[in-house]
Amino acid sequence: MTLHNRSRYGRYAGGPDPLAPPVDLAEALDAIAEDVMAGYSPRHALQEFLRRGGRDREGLDNLARRVQQRRSELLSRHRLDGTLNEVKKLLDTAVLEERKQLARDAMMDNTERAFREMQLQNLPPSTAAAVNELASYDWQSSSAREAYDRIKDLLGREVLDQRFAGMKQALENATDEDREAVSEMLRDLNELLGKHRRGEDTDEDFRQFMAKHGDYFPENPQSVEELVDALAKRAAAAQRLLQSMSPEQREELMRLSAQAFGSAELMAQLNQLDDSLRALRPGEDWNGSERFGGQEGLGLGDGTGVLQDIAELDELSEQLSQHYNGSSFDDLDLDALARQLGQNAAVTARTLAEIERAMQDGGYLRRGADGDLRLSPQAMRRLGKSLLRDTAKQLSGRQGGRDTRVAGAAGEQTGSSRQWEFGDAEPWDVTRTMTNAIRRTMADGGDPGRGLHLAIGDIEVTETEARTQAAVVLLADVSFSMSAEGRWVPMKRTALALHHLVSTRFRGDRLQLVTFGRYAQSMDIGELTALPPLREQGTNLHHGLLLAGRFFRQHPSMQPVLLVVTDGEPTAHLLADGESWFCWPPDPETIRVTVAELDRLARSGTQATFFRLGDDPGLERFVQRLARRIDGRVVAPETGDLGAAVVGAYLRTHFRDGLYDDDWTAGI
Template sequence: MLFFRYSRWDGSQAAFPLHEDDIMEQLSESLMGQGDVGMALRSLLQRGVRGRYGQRLPGVQELLQRLRQRRQEVLDRYNLSGVLGNIQQEIQEILRLEREALARRSREAQEKLQRLQQEGKGSGLEEDLLRRLQRSLEQAFRFLDSLPQEPASAIQRLKDYEFTSPEAKERFDRLLQSLREQVLQRTFQDLLEGLKSLGPQDTQRLKEFLRDLNRLLEQRRQGGQPTFSQFLERWRHLFGPQPPNSLEDLVEHLQRQAAQLESLLQSLSPQQRRQVEQVLEQALQDPELAEELARLAFNLEDLFPMGPLRREYPFQGQEPLDLPQALDVIARLQQMDEVERQLRRFQQGVPGDIDLKVVEQVLGSETAQEVAYLQRLADVLEEAGYIRRVGTRLELTPKGVRKIGQKALYEIFTYIRRDRTGQHPSRWRGGPGERTHETKPWEFGDPFDPDLLRSILNALLREGPHTPIRLHPQDFETYQTEQYVQSSTVLMIDLSLSMAMRGNFLAAKKVALALDNLIRTQFPRDRLHIVGFSTYAREVKPEKLPYLTWDEFDPYTNIQHGLMLSMKLLSRCNGTRQILLISDGEPTAHIEGGQLFLQYPPSPRTIRETLKEVKRCTSKGIIINTFMLDRNSYLMDFVDQMTRINRGRVFYTSPERLGQYMLVDYIHNRRVQIGG
């Protein structure tokens, strides 16, 4: 008995759990052409998976397209023309406050001077001081008017200026402190939690920290092995609850933070870049701190180059960004770049996790859940028993091989049901064997296996509807039966390059998988061998069949060697023995006297040696049924000669109908008449 439990959806449950059978069926489509489980899985990850209820899990390619679209939306929205706009506005506001204070002091001085003159006291010391004050105020006005428009130069000159307005002075100091904190906090964001205010005491501690870190990096540059644990022990109180695990972790974090500013500078025009660099340089104020930061930047770049982290972003929108906003947007874009790198590595099968938290921040929670599903595809197949890990390689389990064969068999018989041609030999019917659904009038000597319903209906039709019903011998109808004979088969598959170039190989491989599955499940007493041939022939074990692929750099077709190997395999078998040959070309290679002979167009010598092998098969009672996927005149002439010798049948077919011809022909020709 089945029980179902329902609960309110809280966002954590899977909207459409991936079923392992759905994944395996779609994996088999890639495996047919790839011949490698790892490559087939990467192909599946790239294109995505369809759910059994119509839902669809997007592949990496679609996720990358979403990422590119999201990045372009940001670039089309913003521009960096105002990256120093808020600083310029703040400077203008400071200058306004200072001019107002100067004007107020100038008015006050002028009023006092006028009062002194009215009172007749205009020639004293006080008047002299007031006039000096007026000249000083006029110089201050001229200084403010002469300030350059560039924020960096204005800041540099204002540092030595003695403000008249306390409010203007306070705001200028606050501007410098804000810029300084932006530089340092961007460099050490989420790292040095012990530095909050960056006041004089914290600044001194920061300089000591940078000196120690630079010494550590310089030891590494000189080939030494610095002890990170000692460095961490001294400065652990600055790192907070999650300190870096190694020097590499610390450096990676610092480089990512530094890359935000570097990318911003790369994205600006040369003039803007120069202005921003000068503003940030002026903001540091402390020469020792500036020196240690420059030293750190050199050490980091020398040991661990930024590489792709230092990237220019072509902003082309209408919405301006100030400096903090620009750095925030750059950080978002760099997160997108990192997600893209992780997805591409995942797509290529490179070990490493995808940071789902970053994916959620960049593309949303739904996409993060989809990525989590993609990461689990291989685990789902492994837990279901379809694949297993052998070292770093993935391979199919016997259950996986059976699943692929079942899918191939289902697809072929689905095609047969959709398009029956009726061009196969009729089945033989008769005495004891496996019952069919057809009946015949009973005759003396037939096994008595009556169809009671039809027998009673015959009696009613003969005597009419009354009781009791009396059955006569002529009323009985018995089930017809058919018997299977044991069969040993070699399936010869052409693996030459032409099979792939003409689109024939996948159809041949699908037929081989389906035939193997059919025999394993329906005719377990039969034996099936598979021989692949191009320049040489080789046996392909059934468990290796899903990995079979064409010989990419081998254009020759050695049917002779394939027949030799097939005869050897069938020599140990009983019952009906047959060879099913799938090819799209005439023989262009043979072995003679232990030497390989190659020629294209086909040599009469190769044709002759191949037909000799056909005669040997015929003499041993081996039937050769040929399924040809081409109709050129040379090929048809060769096949005609082969069938005249062997009396086997030939089918000229297309890749789409190959399975229909071969599987139905195999089933029908296992049945023999034994009575009736």
Template sequence: MSGDGRRGASSPRPPTPDTHHPSPDPRLRKALEKLARQRLEQLDQLPPDMAGQIKALSDYDFMDQDARQQFEDLLKMLQQQILGNQFEGLKQSIQSLTPQDLQRLREMVRDLNRMLQEKAQGGNPDFQGFMQKHGQFFPPGINSLEELVEHLQRRAAQMQSLLNSLTPEMRQSLQDMMNSLLKDDRLKWDLMQLAANLERLMPTRQFQGRYPFRGDESLTLEEAMKLMDRLQELGQLEKQLRQARDADALADVDAEKVRGLLGDEAAEQLERLRQLTKLLEDAGYLQRKGDTLQLTAKGIRRIGQKALQDIFSKLKKDAFGKHETDFRGTGGERVDETKAYEFGDPFHLDVQETLMNSLVREGAGTPVKLQPEDFAVYRTQQMTESSIVLRIDMSRSMILRGCFVAAKKVALALNSLIKSQYPNDNLYVVMFAEYARELRPEALPELAWDEDVYGTNMQHGLMLSRHLLGRHKGGTKQVIVITDGEPTAHLEGEVAHFSYPPTARTLIETLKEVERCTRERIVINTFMLEQSRQLVAFVNQLTRINKGRAFFATPERLGEYVLVDYVSSKRKRIA
């Protein structure tokens, strides 16, 4: 029984080999595991920078073919952005760049180098033949070698501007990455030679810029290059607008570029500005002389009147004030105010007040009896004749601090005021920086600041002012100084010596000239646009010697200070 039972029971069979999932050879499995560990160690030891990682992965033996394909696709995308930045036609084709395509690229760069070298040596290279052979590498619309060079330099400058805008660490990382991607040493050498040839024909400095960035939003390389392109276009447009000082130059400004970069409203404003020249010519404010436009006398007067209106529109009607004096004499202009007659007064009789004085004393009736004390006369106001030198600091700091335009506006307004209200006065304008020079008041509207000048040579300015005022023997003489800094230059013979901080000799020579002005009864009034310790200390010394006055004024209120002080000093009540 028991035996039959054992025979009937199922007994275990040896395992049947699985033909679908055969067990790997233990030695093979061990080798694969060892290789995988080595690959992981290689990946863990990749350099920290992107360029080093790209170089290491280029030599890496991928076990997974999908991973290998993804890495190669990434390399092609980066190559497209870097080479495509220089040669726009590569953007589409580089994704499927074959060895034959790479050879054509090398050939194009070599031909381009030969053409640029021939041009630099004074030759006449075959541009049309080059474009027929290699035109697919460049965008349409390039019709000359000059346009091609400018296009390539702009593209190169975009990358350089991007590099200039990065931190040193980021800049080095990006440069290393580009070097890792351009593994073809011959192509890399040809591109370096191309950069040198382009720089010789058209330096990239005129296109490059540095643009500070901030914020948390990251950009791809392609997005960054597009941003560089837009910023460069804005920079070129700004340069065009700054250089458009006449109607002809304004006509050269690209209106469509203005519309694309700044919008429709800016383009419409540009068009109105272009029409402004004709309107000013028709109104008689501008006239053509040859190829240039010049202000007419009417235009100069209108600018001065406008500056005068702008300044005095901020003042109250009675804001001038008067300097009273006990001086008696004859002459002058009659005013509406009256006084009791005294011996020596001009006999400008106020008949009505004289009769009323008698009637108040005697009462109504005829005849009217007059006594000497009844007589009332109009007061007179003497207008003093003045000779003025307006000295304007033209040093670099004046424009950097926004003071130059305010000083120019004051000069225009003062000239207009004197010509219209005080024609007997004499106005001179002296500009001073490293040297001083006289400027005709009529030339004030066209006065422009020279960014290459340095120094504040007050000594030469006072010397020239003293010479100009010496032409007039009578009347008051004054120098109005508008400055934002202490003297930093003086003359040694005929040569200016500049030093900042100023030397003791500069201060001494300047104060010597102040003493000479004082001896010739020239009053120096100083309007300070800064309150630096050095300037205040110097002006304190100046006023102690000369007895003139010193004011601190902001550029916005400079005109009010200067013109009100001038008008106040013109009026003296004499009777």
């Protein structure tokens, strides 16, 4: 006999889709880095991305907006007189049927008939008062008596439904035994909660209660505390429902409640329950109210459910805001979000949480010595690679330009290799290429001894290094005007792209990043990326040139290359005592010492390129004079082309044999 294994497949309901693609962090990293370069802290930048969301994904703000829309929709759709209207309809039916019976009953004494008709005719206008007045009426019509008894049954089910969701439907057409079982449950529940308030209950007390009455609690609480939580939320919502009614509606319902199941004991038990829950959970909102303005009437139970939904929506709104101290995605109730906005909303929130986790666990954000988050070196490399790729596209689109993937073409081998990319002209690294093919074949279950088939991903090329090594200084203006005129982030993107190019393709070169505002200082790429916009006045090019000269002297065997990015004339210089002297318009002494320092760099053979940002005529005249003194060049790129201009100028120092035409940089 052969046994066949059979499997049944259905919709996955155990959490995130196991077949969903992994979270792509590239978009998040780009957005976070952009905000960091604009001056935000990495923590704030991460929070902002999670609030905004991505191109194809909602953020927290949109989820919060949908939560508020859902709340407004509930309030604008409903009104709270559903139970009163149902009772009034049943009362009208009972009175009408009784009058019909009185008219048909020929055997009834005329005096008695007139008395009964007068009773029915003179019922109070208040529904509750009329129901109470008819409590002792001797109904002649069986259908009238049935309609009136249904009022008591409806009220009983509604007041129970206020405290126990689903009770209205569960007790429809209930027998006396069913109602007695409910009363017994209430007595046992009040006894359990009373013992719990006094600290006298045990786990066994709870187990026995649930074993006996667990069917009344679909929430399936696992402890007395969970039971109290569920009951208190519902009871508080029921109280807010009453507070949301008009005083007239509230009075009517309170008077009608006495007729629930025709049992005063029931109301006493429910009042005792409410008292216990208030004492055990005083932090619940027992006194709030809402303003309903719709057309769809709600009964007591359904209305309580809506108030519970509104309370849950308010909690979700607070969780999504993430404004409170110690807030985190772990606080977000995904089950509640799915109930209120649908499963897709919960999936979105879970994905955002995964992005937050992955940004830290994946090594893109790390904590510094001060405990705050920082962009990690791994994140800087990935960001630099992305920015360099964008710059390469700009360069390859220039007339006469070549792709910047070449790592020192016509140079000497560095001993390193990298994966082949389209357009590479370097020789193959045969050993690494064959090793990659063998590993891939074995991983796919193949036998390398039976032959190999090369795939594109197997190929690695030998990296080469340009013969001319350079000591490069990027002088970046960080004066107030750079941030005020929208040039702050492009300047940082330029520095990142250049840094990545030098550190990955021209490892023999040395790069120094120097910022100059009121003072100049050398920075590593992480410090520059995180540098907030500065509001101090001063463009101290003199100090920046001093630091550049010091760096060049530390690398005497390398070709000195100076790249200056600025949007203003020098307005500050360094005094002998180390203090910065600021003056606007530029002081002649500032111009003199700045030019003198540039002349010293010229005598050491420095190749200089000045990148003029903006249309200041004074700056244009000044940098042109500087360029002529040092036999340098001036480039006036648009802000968005700054990265391509700087990287292109750097590449010219290595490829002066016609690989890049002069027309290429002139067109920037």
